[in-house]
Amino acid sequence: MTFEKPLTQHINLQQPLNLAGYVDVGGYQSVKTALTKMSAKQVQEVVKESGLKGRGGAGFPTAMKWSFVPEFDEGHPRFGEDKYLICNADEMEPGTFKDRWLLEGVPHQLVESMIIGSYAIGANKAFIFLRGEYHLAAQRLQSAIDEAYQQGYLGKDILKSGFNLDLYLHTSAGRYICGEETALINALEGQRANPRAKPPFPQVSGLFGKPTIVNNVETLSNLPHIINQGAAWFKDISKNQDAGTKIYGASGRVKRPGLWELPMGITVRELLFEHAGGMQDGLNLKGFLPGGASTDFLTAEHLDLVMGYDEVSKAGSRLGTGGIIVLDDQNCPVGMVLNLLKFFAQESCGFCTPCRDGTAWAVETLTRIENGQGNQQDLDNLHKLCDFMWLGKTHCALAPGAVEPLQSALKYFHDDFEQHISKHCCPYHGRH
CATH class of the missing domain: 3.40.50.11540 (NADH-ubiquinone oxidoreductase 51kDa subunit)
Known part of the structure; x- marks a missing residue:
């Protein structure tokens, strides 16, 4: 058809x-x-x-x-x-x-x-x-x-x-x-x-x-x-078991950021390289959030992943809203996660302790690491926070959503966090 x-x-x-x-x-x-x-x-x-x-x-x-x-x-x-x-x-x-x-x-x-x-x-x-x-x-x-x-x-x-x-x-x-x-x-x-x-x-x-x-x-x-x-x-219309079309988006340092109505079930590669034009010149894909800011990072190894609800979930993230946010290899993943957590901390309604205090604590900890003042205990604390704010421990899904980019960044970009601590600066920007 x-x-x-x-x-x-x-x-x-x-x-x-x-x-x-x-x-x-x-x-x-x-x-x-x-x-x-x-x-x-x-x-x-x-x-x-x-x-x-x-x-x-x-x-x-x-x-x-x-x-x-x-x-x-x-x-x-x-x-x-x-x-x-x-x-x-x-x-x-x-x-x-x-x-x-x-x-x-x-x-x-x-x-x-x-x-x-x-x-x-x-x-x-x-x-x-x-x-x-x-x-x-x-x-x-x-x-x-x-x-x-x-x-x-x-x-x-x-x-x-x-x-x-x-x-x-x-x-x-x-x-x-x-x-x-x-x-x-x-x-x-x-x-x-x-x-x-x-x-x-x-x-x-x-x-x-x-x-x-x-x-x-x-x-x-x-x-x-x-x-x-x-x-x-x-x-x-669909290419997979999910019916219909989806309005997919791509933002970040791709050549043609924007929106496209496409069949459900296209791949990440199709979206980023055929429709969004691929990465800007001189940049490589380091990671991406597949469905908006409150989803887990995936990496270049997931480029052939089908953008469907079940497929993205099995890969360890969520399709979410279908708006991919791209992280390139010249931007700091710690800084990106810090920016997202600042948003979630500001937008918390303050009703429950894990969200109200946990998001603020994560911002404080990430700020130290990004500024080259972090230590190994800070990394341990971030892992604890991911558990502290996870599903079933909060009043709604805001805090678990804030945790998703953080926990996946710790998983996929662990070396970047370690370099911030060992070099006492952000290796991407040389900040001391």
């Missing part, structure tokens, strides 16, 4: 399609199909058959997540209560900028997707939780929402189907922790953005205590195309 780019084929960053132009290229056809020819259960079933997984980093099956939303029979105390769909557009993972491309370049696609997703789970209110710094995306999304209301795709009795939906755009006040779905829900309620304890899970008790689904921008954007083209088409 000829490869298609369903998510990005109509992107125009200079002047995105208005509603009329979007309808001319097939926009909102999925809404007509779903609301007038399909039940909510049928929409869920098609998405389940398609194999769509969350594109925000976790890779959890989308339809399975939807299935956890309870259905209350008539007479039940919760019968007829509100349900909510939230689009997580709080894209603050360093090295990740795929959602911004979609939000600015084809805003009506997300509005259409929110209608489909809301219908599937029976939500009558939906929210787009947008990163506060995405000012242009906010303008374009609000314009698209307004147009959709004017043309009857939002509001009461959409397309005379009996389905009602109100869609709201909420711009975040900021903080990386808002990308965690329960912290996002707290922020949307006007509370401090601390993650919630689970259970209860948001699918049962989320926004204002009501059943709530939180999906990523890229995840939701697949829905209209699955409805229009079918589950088999979606699965056939």
Whole structure:
């Protein structure tokens, strides 16, 4: 089958399609199909058959997540209560900028997707939780929402189907922790953005205590195309067992940093050398983070690794958001990890001790090593911190995410840490 780019084929960053132009290229056809020819259960079933997984980093099956939303029979105390769909557009993972491309370049696609997703789970209110710094995306999304209301795709009795939906755009006040779905829900309620304890899970008790689904921008954007083209088409696009396409990215000192919508299952080599143009002249690949700042380093020996959820996991990292951050052989891995840990330490909500104190302690220790003032005890302490902040010992996944680049740097670039200590300076920059 000829490869298609369903998510990005109509992107125009200079002047995105208005509603009329979007309808001319097939926009909102999925809404007509779903609301007038399909039940909510049928929409869920098609998405389940398609194999769509969350594109925000976790890779959890989308339809399975939807299935956890309870259905209350008539007479039940919760019968007829509100349900909510939230689009997580709080894209603050360093090295990740795929959602911004979609939000600015084809805003009506997300509005259409929110209608489909809301219908599937029976939500009558939906929210787009947008990163506060995405000012242009906010303008374009609000314009698209307004147009959709004017043309009857939002509001009461959409397309005379009996389905009602109100869609709201909420711009975040900021903080990386808002990308965690329960912290996002707290922020949307006007509370401090601390993650919630689970259970209860948001699918049962989320926004204002009501059943709530939180999906990523890229995840939701697949829905209209699955409805229009079918589950088999979606699965056939892929090169591996993960269905559909993925918006992959590459940043760092490659010749053509950027974003590309490609079939799920391409290799790291294809992405970095065919699409990103390879390393800049005079540089060699030392390592890379395969899915944003909160994933484990991999190295040049992993160039032929398939960029799929299972494959990257088996190699010791995570596909995450699919945004590769490249480390070249003339940049210091200690300095790079220090830079990342500074970010995570700043963005910790401070709720739990391992994250609040552990990230700050890691920054302090790495700073000493980078400045040539470290010792062997510092290395031992970093290994202990990796355990101290790991999964199951923190309130949410922020600290374990911060640990991933640190623990893998200690594994793959151990000699660089040792040289900082033995030479009493950064060997890459000669700092004393």
